[in-house]
Amino acid sequence: MDHPHSILVIDDDEDSRDAMTECMRIQGAADARGASDGADGMLQLLTGFLPCMILLDMRMGGVDGTEFLRRKALDATVCLIPVIVISGTVWPILGAVVASLLKPIDVSELAALITQYCSAAT
Numbered sequence: 001m002d003h004p005h006s007i008l009v010i011d012d013d014e015d016s017r018d019a020m021t022e023c024m025r026i027q028g029a030a031d032a033r034g035a036s037d038g039a040d041g042m043l044q045l046l047t048g049f050l051p052c053m054i055l056l057d058m059r060m061g062g063v064d065g066t067e068f069l070r071r072k073a074l075d076a077t078v079c080l081i082p083v084i085v086i087s088g089t090v091w092p093i094l095g096a097v098v099a100s101l102l103k104p105i106d107v108s109e110l111a112a113l114i115t116q117y118c119s120a121a122t
């Protein structure tokens with residue numbers, strides 16, 4: 001990776017969330033944090049963690065991925081942070097969503113996408 005990325009992983013499945021944050025650290029991320037649903041994700045963004053990429057599961061209990069994207073788009077501070085959707089179905093590339101990956105993900109493909117779309121890569 002070109003710079004040490006900071007990544008927020010939003011997934012309500014604890015095992016999958018932990019596996020993903022660990023994977024991001026192994027891939028060289030400087031900071032990889034997990035959020036248990038969209039509400040937790042927004043809370044972390046609004047309390048000062050501004051990652052260069054968000055990995056988002058769409059189907060979650062509580063505030064799901066769709067609602068998270070809606071709330072995020074309304075906030076000027078965080079609306080431009082790119083999102084890669086990682087879910088069971090393909091998601092449209094719209095707004096902040098830069099890519100959609102199906103589970104189980106290909107780690108090298110994900111790493112390449114993060115490098116390509118990272119908000120700090122200018």
Ligand SMILES: [Zn+2]
Nearest residue numbers: 005052118120
């Ligand atoms: Zn980055």
